[in-house]
Amino acid sequence: MIEAVLKKDFGNFSIDVEIQFRSLRNVLFGVSGSGKSSILKMIAGFYEPDYGRVVVNGRVLLDTERGVNIPIYKRNVGYIPQEYTLFPHMDIEANLLYGVKAKGLKFDKDKFDFLVELTGLKNLLKAHPYQLSGGQRQRVSLVRALLVEPDILLLDEPFSALDRPIRDGLKELLVELLESFKVSAIFVTHDLEEAYEFSEEIAILENGRIVQTGEKGEVFSEPKSRSIAELLGFKNIFEIDELKNGEIVVKGFSFKVERLKNNCRFAFIRPEDVFLLRMDRDISDKENVLFGRVLRVFEKPSGMLLKIKSKELVVYSKVTRHVVDKMGISEGMRVAVSLKRDAIVCGDGT
Secondary structure, eight states, X not given: OEEEEEEEEOSSOEEEEEEEEOSSEEEEEOOTTSSHHHHHHHHHTSXXXXXXXXXXXXXXXXXXXXXXXXXXXXXXXXXEOSSOOOOTTSOHHHHHHHHHHHTTOOOOHHHHHHHHHXXXXXXXXXXXXXXXXXXXXXXXXXXXXXXXXXXEEEEESTTTTSOHHHHHHHHHHHHHHHHHHTOEEEEEESOHHHHHHHOSEEEEEETTEEEEEEEHHHHXXXXXXXXXXXXXXXXXXXXXXXXXXXXXXXXXXXXXXXXXXTTOOEEEEOGGGXXXXXXTSOOTTOSSEXXXXXXXXXXXXXXXXXEEEETTEEEEEEEOHHHHHHHTOOTTOEEEEEEOGGGOEEEBOO
């Protein structure tokens, strides 16, 4: 359980947040400059807030009203930045055991052997940091942080400088380590895919403020506003002209919506929930059907993105390469799509 109320004025930028995480894997997500790293550093104790309270598993680390401010070295917080922060003059084994010795902790050989075996560091213990790859050095950082048995692990975009295959492997390893040792973590990232893959709970930041927080599935499926929808990859964002009888009207088209709210100003739907239909088959039973022409076909690593225009309305549909090839989709072609009614989300315009 992690609770934090933090306020700090940096002059040209300010932070005012309230965080409450109950899961092992938690994410602070937002664009660069939104305040993610500063929040992490205040929790760790590197920055002192103007006003704040930080509680980890019931232990108060900071309470400015009561004059409580536990020093960094006594907070029992593991902090892993983007840089590897290893001691270049020490071999890997000495780097791994530095925190254990500095804190006067009992050396747990079974735990040490388990971690170095799991992370593939067993044969590198006598090497020095300069002899290791970036991914290997970050594994050393992870193991070193876990050996001191932290109450919480704070990770400030730790894999951002690594190539994707290495990042993916380290994310899987990190999840396995956290679950094995039951250590809660806050992971900072501006990468949407990384945030989704790692998180159980997520808090979204904009300009030093948390604009939405909750369980991953809830936040990613129901953004509260236009700006959050854009941040979470909702390519289709429509301004609503009218609400009537459980439907929204957008540029003259009426669409049925499963969860309609009275204060809706915008509607959001992911391109993968805009289904391409076979026009040589009966589509009379399909919901929210729209006919249009393909303006562009964008090739993406995960599939094909179609930009389709019907009168004044533009929608995006994401399909597989196989579908595009099989249906012979090309620019200028007339197509039909169905907008999944339970995937259309309403929100405000902020």
